[in-house]
Amino acid sequence: MAERVVDRQNQYLRIEGVTKRFGDFVAVDNVSLSIFKGEIFCLLGGSGCGKTTLLRMLAGFESPTSGRILIDGQDMAGIPPYERPVNMMFQSYALFPHMTVAANVAFGLEQEGVARPEIERRVSEMLDIVKLGEFAKRKPHQLSGGQRQRVALARALVKKPKLLLLDEPLGALDKKLREHTQFELINLQEQLGVTFVVVTHDQEEAMTLASRIGVMNKGQIVQVGTPTEIYEFPNSRFVADFIGSVNMFEGRLIEDEPGHVRIRCDDLDSTVFVSHGISAAPDAKVFVAIRPEKIEMNRGATAEGENCVGGVVREIAYMGDLSVYLVRLDGGRMVRVTIPNIERHEERIVWEERVVLRWQPSSPVVLTQ
């Protein structure tokens, strides 16, 4: 496996204050982003968040109402899709049904006026890369979903674009194939060194593929960061809630020191002690977010001390690799806890058992917005 080379100095794609309006509706709202050469950047968000519109503006199918898009330093304003150094892989794959696989892949090169022998060489090379060499003469309807996806990829990559845009690249595949294809896609990207911009609504897909993720909501980019940053250090309640699952408690700062804070939550019997400082006004309303896997759960009747609460198990979902517990706290709130099933013969905690939940002072994330 080749190592991904991300050139952090090279802001290959720059989106500067781009806004797109459709009538009164603001699809993309003043988005600014820099994407580096060689990275896989994922735009992640729910449906209608503007991610696809942003992608279509990069491809040239929509033009921004205001703002600029620069690819490799070149302003894209007024440049039609067929003159952009960008290729796109469509969600529906958009393979030309009346052409063979080879003709589909060759189409882009023919438009460039590449010589026949050269086209044939590059097409067969590309088809070998996506392991479809023997399918060159088939028509798209003679292929399975995974094969079609790879034809679409080959067709977009054969032109050696500066930027490859992928619209929900794995959306149409079933779960097993999807996992397999994710890693293939990453390998391919590392091998060819093309910069990928991926649009997806699937957080798992974004987490596995991306070197960085931009989370979008209502036309705006709410957070940009590596998958770890987005998951462990969400900057808002929206991001914390959108990526993975989270237990969120509303509370007030009762002690605010540079090295730690204490928070009083109405739903929790104990105070929350967090071992890092935050920037918020004293006595401000804050939200404490704790991921389910960061909570320790033990049998026990009484909870003592900070970061420790008691409750009763109300629901259990056994998933094989881990189990999800819903615990009703003594104050009435439900809390989600996930426990990995490490031991096969372990006597697991069962319904209606009294448990004590505990977490490390470094685990909670304190959010002010």
Next chain:
Amino acid sequence: MNDRGWFRNSILGLGLAFLYIPILSMMFFSFNNSRLVTVWDAENSPTLRWYVRLFENEQLLGAAWISIKIAALSASGAAILGTLAGLVLTRFGPFRGRALLSAMTTAPLVMPEVIMGIAMLLLFVALEQMIGWPAGRGLLTITIAHVTFTMAYVTVVVQSRLAGFDDALEEAALDLGAKPATVFFKITLPLIMPAIVSGWLLAFTLSWDDVVISQFVSGPGSSTLPMEIFSRVRRGVSPDINALATIMVLIVATGVVASTIWMKRQERKRLLEEQMARSDTP
């Protein structure tokens, strides 16, 4: 067989009888030796007499040839214009006058033919007086009139095909560097071709059996086959018309059966191939 099966079959039988007995009796009487169309001459029938007479009838054959020419020309014209109209209506987004164009192109579907005929006639006469073209009425005017009313059908067929067409295909072609004209000729046109062909066939058939409009805009020596038949029938049905109609029905039936079988085959082949693709390894 249960009661519902019995009911269903009798309805089916009645329906078929209602539709096809007239045609079958016409075919039957085309082999009748009698001069009177409805009197069966049991002694000398069946005979091919009327078929022989038909092929000696220069006037009818000439009219058939004129009809074929007009139908082919007007269907081609209608296919081109109808495709353009369909494209504009589905692909060019909301533009000024779109609703008007949409209503106007499809209006001939519901417009009484008599009115279309009169309107056309008045137009041609006025044009001739003003610019001297088209000079007189004949093949050209019939063709133009037929293009006008058959175009609507092509538009509707092409439009519905384009509506079920994945826009991403055209975008993908643009994205791969094809200019809009190339996209049209290499992607859009091949994919809507089946609709254009069926629109063409529809236009051909409509033109082929049109009497009313042709009647208004035809001139001396440009009688189409249906016009010729119509005028003969007014003088009394002669058995050679039966023979002619039988031939026409046979040609049409052969065409329809052949294309149905061909389409079924294609579909079965495609389904089979898709099944094979699914069972392949990813």
